[in-house]
Amino acid sequence: MPAFKQAKYTKERSAEIRLTTLGVLQDAGKPLTISEICAADLSLTYQTTQKMARELSSLVEAGLVKKTKSKSKGRMVYAAVACLEEQGYDLESFVC
Secondary structure, eight states, X not given: OOSSOXXXXXXXXXXXXXXXXXXXXXXXXXXXXXXXXXXXXXXXXXXXXXXXXXXXXXXXXXXXXXXEEOTTTOSEEEEEHHHHHHXXXXXXXXXX
């Protein structure tokens, strides 16, 4: 039995997923759910929701993405901070 488990995703692949996700959010200009983000880009189509949530949480921690709960969809939605600032949203009280 090996001393450690090999990661399923390489660091390069995880970074690629993060950048693609950020690009999708910036292009959309509106808050999206994880399933909408995956549907928007072909390379993200087969990503698991768990992996997407992990990568989105790292973008939220970096301050590039805002996360909130949508009242209409009943799910967590994510939006790029740059797009929200362009549209004139108050980032401290951002709610969908």
